Amino acid sequence: MDTVFAALLPIARSEAVLSHHREALHKLRRQVDRLQRNVDKCAQAISDNGAAQREAARREAELSDKADTLQRRIASTEHALNQGLTDAAAGEHQLASYAEQLEEVESAQLEAMEHQEALSEALPALQEALDEARKAQAIEGAPLGPRVQREQQAIRELTDEQPTLVEGLPRDIRARYDRLKDKLGTTTALVQERACSACTGTVPMATKGSLQSGHVESCPHCGRWLFLPTQLQAPA
Numbered sequence: 001m002d003t004v005f006a007a008l009l010p011i012a013r014s015e016a017v018l019s020h021h022r023e024a025l026h027k028l029r030r031q032v033d034r035l036q037r038n039v040d041k042c043a044q045a046i047s048d049n050g051a052a053q054r055e056a057a058r059r060e061a062e063l064s065d066k067a068d069t070l071q072r073r074i075a076s077t078e079h080a081l082n083q084g085l086t087d088a089a090a091g092e093h094q095l096a097s098y099a100e101q102l103e104e105v106e107s108a109q110l111e112a113m114e115h116q117e118a119l120s121e122a123l124p125a126l127q128e129a130l131d132e133a134r135k136a137q138a139i140e141g142a143p144l145g146p147r148v149q150r151e152q153q154a155i156r157e158l159t160d161e162q163p164t165l166v167e168g169l170p171r172d173i174r175a176r177y178d179r180l181k182d183k184l185g186t187t188t189a190l191v192q193e194r195a196c197s198a199c200t201g202t203v204p205m206a207t208k209g210s211l212q213s214g215h216v217e218s219c220p221h222c223g224r225w226l227f228l229p230t231q232l233q234a235p236a
């Protein structure tokens with residue numbers, strides 16, 4: 001086996017494992033965020049419900065005032081009519097109009113009360129959803145913390161061992177390694193099907209064949225050194 005290939009192989013293994021741990025950490029963080037978002041969403045729904053209830057109560061009070069005013073006007077118009085102080089036709093007309101307005105206000109008042117009631121009825125379900133979300137956060141979220149730490153630890157260890165692996169590289173290969181690392185963050189990639197696992201560019205069949213014979217090959221698109229998945233599995 002080519003000596004450069006042999007030197008690059010442990011680097012490729014290390015980078016593959018590192019990327020696996022980074023992915024796991026990313027997934028864990030997404031889970032933690034999702035649980036928090038659920039709790040926030042439920043708390044927001046409860047707060048919205050409270051605001052809507054206050055608004056419905058305010059509207060109901062406003063309508064109740066209007067109804068009182070109309071009832072007073074009706075009483076005073078009736079009183080004036082009885083006293084013969086007002087023109088009968090105009091008074092009757094006024095009374096009919098007040099009665100009609102009162103009916104509308106009372107129907108709106110009823111709607112406001114029903115709305116308020118519906119909001120109150122919805123509250124226990126919202127509270128329950130919040131409790132559920134908090135419970136899920138406590139149960140599902142608790143083991144995520146140690147898992148996040150384990151992933152971070154693995155990433156630290158793999159990152160720390162990289163300089164040791166790189167030390168063994170021949171000078172010209174080392175210069176290329178440093179360039180790739182600076183520019184792309186990783187220096188190796190796998191050939192998966194016919195594509196580079198890092199940049200997804202197509203890898204020519206000839207390159208794949210050359211890899212199978214143990215030669216050092218690079219991705220023609222991103223320049224990373226290529227390895228076959230089987231080469232990373234079995235220790236050299």
Ligand SMILES: [Zn+2]
Nearest residue numbers: 196199219222
């Ligand atoms: Zn590539």
